[in-house]
Amino acid sequence: MARSIVETILGALVLLVAAGFLFWAYGRSNIGGPNGYELVAQFDRADGIDVGGDVRISGVKVGTVTAKSLDPQTFRASVRFSVQNGIELPTDSSASVASSSLIGGKYLSIIPGGDDRNLEPGGAITLTQSSVSIEDLIGRYIFSQGGSESGGSGGAASGGDAGAADDIFSSP
Template identity: 65%
Template sequence: MHHNVVETVLGAVVLIVAVVFLGWAYSRSNAGDPGGYQLVASFDRVDGLDTGSDVRISGIKVGTVLSQSLDTDTYRAEVRFSVRDGVQLPTDSSAAVVSASLLGGKYLALTPGADDRMLGDGQAITLTQSSVNLEDLIGRYIFSGGGGQQGAAGSAMP
């Protein structure tokens, strides 16, 4: 009987530690509503930008990508994101999908404009720059004769 009580208490302690750990992990994970106000931007391509990706100004995280959808009228990617309260963006601000490193990972980079009017909740950023696909750039360089050898061999043929 004494053996069962010890096992029950030990099991309860393990469960409490697991619940505390899950609560701590959830609070650190940026899950849930990040707060602030929401903006929208449309792009031709958003390759590598995921829901939950950072929104940054000058490299500092100021928000989170909330959702992505396809506008079936224009066939452009529509990205909805949050910006924390206290960070006001002028109406002529721009947004770009930028690589965090060569290994992947993209984020939304915002560049504040100079207009006196500020964007409000639900408004759109109209100046956007789409994602650059590194594989396409490398392919274009290779197949355009950028290596030098293909261009020289190609010029010898009639």
């Protein structure tokens, strides 16, 4: 009889810990929807921005990316995101896709403007800067360096005028 009471108490304790963990996990997830108001921004490139990603102002998380889609009229990436209540963004604020680190993920960075009027819920940030592709930058650097080395120095190896040196030495 004493053994069954200990097992019952132990089972109740395990269930209580499991319920506490589920409550904690639910609070940390985005299941409950956005806490705040939603805004939208359109980018030429939104590489690396994922739903559930951070929205930051001055490096501090103030919201979450809620949706990312393609605008069929402009062919631009439309990114919907939430901003915490109490943080009012001026209408001339700007948004950019920023990198957390060289190999890390990306987040949406908001730079507040100085206008007296604030964005309304559902409003759009019109000043945007798209993500920078590190692969494109490396490719441009490699090909620009290769082009300047083989570019107009002449010589037999690069297909220049190899016979010019022979003409100088063979002239009377």
